[in-house]
Amino acid sequence: MNQSPLPFIIVNPSSAGGTTGKHWAGIASDIRTHFGAFECVFTQKANDARDIARRETKSGRAFLIACGGDGTINEVANGILEVEGEAQDKPELGILPSGTGGDFRRTLEMPTTSANAARALREGITRTIDAGRVTFTNGEGVQSSRYFLGVSSTGIAGDVLERVKGNPISWLPASSSRWLGGQVSFAAAALGAVMSFEKPTLVMRVDDGEERRVTITNLCVANARYFGGGMKIAPDALLDDGLIDLVIIGDIERSRVVMNIHKLYAGTHLDLDEVQHARIRRVHVRSASEKCVSIEADGEVIGCLPATFEVVPRALRVRCKQN
Numbered sequence: 001m002n003q004s005p006l007p008f009i010i011v012n013p014s015s016a017g018g019t020t021g022k023h024w025a026g027i028a029s030d031i032r033t034h035f036g037a038f039e040c041v042f043t044q045k046a047n048d049a050r051d052i053a054r055r056e057t058k059s060g061r062a063f064l065i066a067c068g069g070d071g072t073i074n075e076v077a078n079g080i081l082e083v084e085g086e087a088q089d090k091p092e093l094g095i096l097p098s099g100t101g102g103d104f105r106r107t108l109e110m111p112t113t114s115a116n117a118a119r120a121l122r123e124g125i126t127r128t129i130d131a132g133r134v135t136f137t138n139g140e141g142v143q144s145s146r147y148f149l150g151v152s153s154t155g156i157a158g159d160v161l162e163r164v165k166g167n168p169i170s171w172l173p174a175s176s177s178r179w180l181g182g183q184v185s186f187a188a189a190a191l192g193a194v195m196s197f198e199k200p201t202l203v204m205r206v207d208d209g210e211e212r213r214v215t216i217t218n219l220c221v222a223n224a225r226y227f228g229g230g231m232k233i234a235p236d237a238l239l240d241d242g243l244i245d246l247v248i249i250g251d252i253e254r255s256r257v258v259m260n261i262h263k264l265y266a267g268t269h270l271d272l273d274e275v276q277h278a279r280i281r282r283v284h285v286r287s288a289s290e291k292c293v294s295i296e297a298d299g300e301v302i303g304c305l306p307a308t309f310e311v312v313p314r315a316l317r318v319r320c321k322q323n
Helices: 016-022 024-035 048-058 070-081 103-108 114-123 156-164 182-196 254-266
Strands: 008-011 039-042 063-068 092-097 125-137 143-148 151-155 201-206 212-215 218-222 244-249 275-280 282-287 294-297 300-320
Touching (some): 048 070, 125 151, 125 294, 143 151, 143 300, 151 156, 156 218, 156 294, 182 254
Antiparallel strands (some): 201 282
8 A cells, every 4th residue: 555645646737738738847847835745747639637547546645636637537436436436545636727727626616727726735625525426328339437527418528629630630730729818719600509509409317206398518527627728617506515516508590699699608597498407316318319419517518418417425535725
């Protein structure tokens, strides 16, 4: 068992368009100022952070810090959560934000600079929070599951993420998320996606209720408040209430989306007629057609419907800043 008291930092050097790796010397200096010695490892490929976090959790590591964006934080959290045991018997998670979206950071109200974030981690408090879990069909057609700390959704969000990440089918240039900045990049991609997105019809069952059909622009299952680079999709979501917030943006006209997109950032969209909101424990969703309807979790496209989204209460200890 690895009983080292030193913080162990999992760094994604490719996050924030590669600037994390370029600026690592300065970030490391900020960490040393507040923690002294620490250990770290750089990821080299997708799911590295997940594998490393799982390994360090099994070894008995006490404090794992994810340095990167929401995708990196998600991977580290999954590595911790996939190891059997209670939250108090597994590492505490800390975050050093350095990515495009920064949505989980917003919910935790963590500072944006590495110096202030390191100070907040050093002086912070520990909270035990819920996690979400989505069970779905992956790219190989096999049932899989993934934990999420922020939001998992289906609908237009997958198209938006493809545009933000510079997929060749996107109308945005490949470097868009780097030179536009996270919030502007997501907003531009969302507006572009609205113009071409075909709204799917889904069949859903909430908790133990009856199945019902709904045509959606996006269906979000939120453990935290933000997604999409600062959209306050679930303004009243709580990280430790044992529930997840279901927010459905229904069959809304394109012009209405454009006119009201500012409400998503302000968190005032729940009063729109086309938006439904409920606090739930579980929802099963499938497409009414055979077309693949993509699913994202914490800003990463992971597979297609059908899927079951559920809350995992008191799943993870997280270091948060003092109020």
